[in-house]
Amino acid sequence: MTAAPLEKTGSLPAEKTGLSHSVIFWIGFCAVMALLIAAPLMLGEFWRRFLTEVLIWGLLAMSSDLLIGYTGMISFGHSAFFGLGMYGAAGALLIVSPPNLWLAILFGLAGAAGAALFVAIFSTRLRDIYFAITTLIFSQIFYVIIFTWTAVTGGENGLIFDRPHFTIPFLVNVRFTSTTLHWFVLTVVAGSYLILRRVTQSPFGMVLQSIRENEPRTRAIGYAVERYKMMSVMLSGLFAGLAGVLYAIQNEFAAPDFVYFLTSGDTVIFNVLGGIGTLVGPIVGAGFFQLARQLLAQWFGDQFPYLIPLGVVFVAVIIFLPQGILGFARRWLNR
Amino acid sequence: MGAIGTFLQAIPFDLIVIQTVNGIVTGMILALIASGLTLIFGIMDVVNFAHGELFMLGAYIGFVVFVTTGNFWLALIGASAIVAVLGAALQIVALRPLIGRDPLNTILATFGISLVLQNYALWQFGPVVRKIPEPISSSFTLFYLQYPWYRVLITALSAAIIGGFWLYLKHGKLGVWIRATAQDRLMAQAMGIPVPLVYTGVFAIGAAMAAASGVLFAPMVGVSHTMGLDWVLKAFIVVVVGGMGNFVGSIVAAIFISLLEAYAAIWVDPSHAVIVSFVVLILTLLFRPTGLFVATPR
Numbered sequence: 121m122t123a124a125p126l127e128k129t130g131s132l133p134a135e136k137t138g139l140s141h142s143v144i145f146w147i148g149f150c151a152v153m154a155l156l157i158a159a160p161l162m163l164g165e166f167w168r169r170f171l172t173e174v175l176i177w178g179l180l181a182m183s184s185d186l187l188i189g190y191t192g193m194i195s196f197g198h199s200a201f202f203g204l205g206m207y208g209a210a211g212a213l214l215i216v217s218p219p220n221l222w223l224a225i226l227f228g229l230a231g232a233a234g235a236a237l238f239v240a241i242f243s244t245r246l247r248d249i250y251f252a253i254t255t256l257i258f259s260q261i262f263y264v265i266i267f268t269w270t271a272v273t274g275g276e277n278g279l280i281f282d283r284p285h286f287t288i289p290f291l292v293n294v295r296f297t298s299t300t301l302h303w304f305v306l307t308v309v310a311g312s313y314l315i316l317r318r319v320t321q322s323p324f325g326m327v328l329q330s331i332r333e334n335e336p337r338t339r340a341i342g343y344a345v346e347r348y349k350m351m352s353v354m355l356s357g358l359f360a361g362l363a364g365v366l367y368a369i370q371n372e373f374a375a376p377d378f379v380y381f382l383t384s385g386d387t388v389i390f391n392v393l394g395g396i397g398t399l400v401g402p403i404v405g406a407g408f409f410q411l412a413r414q415l416l417a418q419w420f421g422d423q424f425p426y427l428i429p430l431g432v433v434f435v436a437v438i439i440f441l442p443q444g445i446l447g448f449a450r451r452w453l454n455r
Numbered sequence: 456m457g458a459i460g461t462f463l464q465a466i467p468f469d470l471i472v473i474q475t476v477n478g479i480v481t482g483m484i485l486a487l488i489a490s491g492l493t494l495i496f497g498i499m500d501v502v503n504f505a506h507g508e509l510f511m512l513g514a515y516i517g518f519v520v521f522v523t524t525g526n527f528w529l530a531l532i533g534a535s536a537i538v539a540v541l542g543a544a545l546q547i548v549a550l551r552p553l554i555g556r557d558p559l560n561t562i563l564a565t566f567g568i569s570l571v572l573q574n575y576a577l578w579q580f581g582p583v584v585r586k587i588p589e590p591i592s593s594s595f596t597l598f599y600l601q602y603p604w605y606r607v608l609i610t611a612l613s614a615a616i617i618g619g620f621w622l623y624l625k626h627g628k629l630g631v632w633i634r635a636t637a638q639d640r641l642m643a644q645a646m647g648i649p650v651p652l653v654y655t656g657v658f659a660i661g662a663a664m665a666a667a668s669g670v671l672f673a674p675m676v677g678v679s680h681t682m683g684l685d686w687v688l689k690a691f692i693v694v695v696v697g698g699m700g701n702f703v704g705s706i707v708a709a710i711f712i713s714l715l716e717a718y719a720a721i722w723v724d725p726s727h728a729v730i731v732s733f734v735v736l737i738l739t740l741l742f743r744p745t746g747l748f749v750a751t752p753r
Contacts, residue, residue: 194559194562194563196566242737242740242741243740245740245741245744246740246744248558248559249496249502249558249559249562249699250695250699250744252502252559252562253502253691253695254695254736254740256688256691257688257691257692257733257736260688260733261730261733264726264727264729264730264733268724268726268727381684385566385570388563388566389567392563425574425575425577425578427570427571427573427574428570428571428574428575428578430570431567431568431570431571431574432567432571434563434567434570435549435564435567435568435571438553438560438563438564438567439549439552439553439564442556442560
């Protein structure tokens with residue numbers, strides 16, 4: 121097993137350098153946050169929306185990194201969690217009036233959790249390639265159901281709804297502007313990052329990484345590998361669902377296209393481009409991918425098949441830069 | 456007696472016969488796709504995500520050759536040959552550097568290839584569905600239907616291609632090399648078998664089989680850039696149900712699943728009949744995760 125996107129390098133903390141590392145990490149974190157907070161004030165409407173969307177895709181990719189990078193299972197089915205999150209939020213916003221942001225998030229998470237439970241129960245029986253294929257097939261099951269169950273899901277047309285207000289009961293009730301929405305999304309994504317980072321560094325996360333390194337040995341030590349895998353899929357699905365909710369709120373619609381396999385494929389691309397097993401890498405990957413797509417569309421027109429050059433770049437990255445853009449910082453980020 | 460009588464009357468025998476024939480026809484095409492997929496997996500440990508795209512590209516190249524020459528059989532042979540060469544090139548460029556790495560890398564790489572090929576087809580041919588006419592237009596009467604002989608012919612041709620390949624695998628020189636590599640790669644190499652060449656050859660053969668099924672199937676459904684994903688998903692289900700890397704198992708599973716889907720289409724909408732194969736997959740995963748048609752679970 122030589123270098124690969126799934127390279128089995130140890131990311132366990134080798135030595136404790138103590139203060140300096142964590143100080144640098146938090147300074148870096150705050151700097152990036154400050155930049156992202158200030159960004160919408162300096163960007164035009166289009167790029168503001170673009171940045172918000174990149175953050176949402178980044179959250180989706182980050183959730184799948186927990187599986188790919190830390191547990192060593194490639195999921196080609198994240199569109200199911202994302203889409204169920206979207207449709208869950210849509211359901212809450214359409215059924216309950218007045219539309220409530222937190223209820224939308226709750227419904228979305230519930231939807232994603234349901235899908236994740238289904239996938240977790242069946243797919244975690246299988247390893248490696250088999251897992252990847254079955255997640256793909258399961259996501260297609262959800263796609264077929266959503267696409268054909270027109271009475272509930274709106275079928276091909278999807279569901280359209282109004283964006284809920286930002287509410288804190290009895291205190292705040294304001295309409296989202298694109299700037300405040302950006303800040304809200306940023307808060308959720310940054311919070312998710314910190315939670316996921318904490319999870320991967322917890323004893324639970326260590327077990328996941330040991331499954332990635334050597335599954336039979338982890339089992340031999342006495343860990344219930346299947347249970348850990350299921351937990352990992354569930355957790356990953358929840359954060360993917362959260363991304364779906366955010367996307368639904370930003371764009372005010374839920375469409376079956378996002379449950380389709382292409383979303384899952386994009387998620388995997390973001391991970392590989394940005395660098396798996398880093399959590400922030402996938403966000404960078406999402407930014408890189410979306411920016412490249414946008415620029416190609418601007419230079420060569422909307423009809424330009426941007427996935428041809430990006431697909432070639434993707435294959436080249438797998439062969440020549442298997443750690444991704446942020447691969448060089450992988451050990452440091454996980455410390 | 457009366458209850459049984461009404462029950463028997465409720466079963467539309469004519470429909471069942473028709474759907475059996477339909478199921479076997481699609482089953483054989485699916486078997487042709489899936490056997491290429493399972494061959495590549497069994498020998499190279501590569502899950503070829505781009506297999507559906509090779510199938511689709513085969514259909515498109517068949518279409519182009521047909522339009523220029525007007526000969527269906529030339530299109531079949533030409534498309535298979537061109538896609539075989541393309542498959543060999545893809546294997547050398549993208550997959551050979553990945554030998555020895557984690558097999559999951561090859562999934563990612565072939566996924567990247569499939570993206571490129573699919574978008575190339577969309578860009579080159581546009582979203583319009585292209586048609587290749589059936590090479591023989593005669594038909595026979597099946598109950599109230601005029602059933603085209605062409606469908607029977609593709610079934611026979613698919614079976615012939617699979618059977619021919621099977622014989623080649625048993626007796627041909629490359630076939631013996633392939634089996635030796637599948638058994639023990641290191642030992643095969645030690646005996647002087649050019650293993651990298653075998654890998655490239657296997658990928659080319661699998662690609663050619665996918666392309667052939669693409670051309671054969673094109674007159675029935677038309678050629679579009681999305682046909683790859685639909686069929687590769689079905690082929691994946693077949694391969695998992697039949698047991699990964701199990702050549703005979705995947706052929707049996709292909710026919711089994713196609714028959715089930717065809718029967719289901721009698722009672723439910725055809726677009727929902729897909730669910731049946733999903734259910735079969737889930738049940739397989741629950742009770743026989745190594746595949747339904749494996750003699751002894753590993």
